[in-house]
Amino acid sequence: MPSNIRIKRLCAYCGKEFEARTTVTQTCGNQCAKLAYNARKKAVKIDGSHRQTKARTDIKAIDTIKSKEFLTVHDAATLLNSSRQTIYNLIQAETIPAVNISVKKTLIRRSAIDHIFTGQPVIPMAPIKQIDTTPLEECYTLQEVQQKYVISDKTLYDLIRRNAIPKQYKGRYAYVAKTHIDELLAGSSTH
Numbered sequence: 001m002p003s004n005i006r007i008k009r010l011c012a013y014c015g016k017e018f019e020a021r022t023t024v025t026q027t028c029g030n031q032c033a034k035l036a037y038n039a040r041k042k043a044v045k046i047d048g049s050h051r052q053t054k055a056r057t058d059i060k061a062i063d064t065i066k067s068k069e070f071l072t073v074h075d076a077a078t079l080l081n082s083s084r085q086t087i088y089n090l091i092q093a094e095t096i097p098a099v100n101i102s103v104k105k106t107l108i109r110r111s112a113i114d115h116i117f118t119g120q121p122v123i124p125m126a127p128i129k130q131i132d133t134t135p136l137e138e139c140y141t142l143q144e145v146q147q148k149y150v151i152s153d154k155t156l157y158d159l160i161r162r163n164a165i166p167k168q169y170k171g172r173y174a175y176v177a178k179t180h181i182d183e184l185l186a187g188s189s190t191h
């Protein structure tokens, strides 16, 4: 249907101002219409290819994680498609047993993740810890304990384990109550 409308528009391809004859005209002419169409087609193709690449990378990452016996918190989060905080919360709630092999490294046995889904009982890797609800301002991070008492990762880890000192997790840090630590270490540090 012929139309008398003239709408001033900017060409979607070259950006030049033109008079559109229909309300749906986006480009100044056939040339730009064709180029714009090709550009759109190319963009869709690239987008699809990026998505495929990402999907392949994700599958590969998950395969790698599935082949490991021990997972980092990041691995577990990837596997469960959740955030790291969620994993720390699950550790805190003792839904997932985990060990701190050093101040900054928490490991989770992959089979424990599987157990969550199969509903089989999880065999604890360490003595069952009590849940610590000490307010964080009355806690040290493990780094703070190390700095205050000048002890190694291993010494601190052994100490916590031997004395079954309850830990709590917030973000990537594990916290221990100052009272527990000071009771154990304050006496021995005055030499």
Ligand SMILES: [Zn+2]
Pocket: 011, 012, 013, 014, 015, 016, 027, 028, 029, 032
């Ligand atoms: Zn144009």
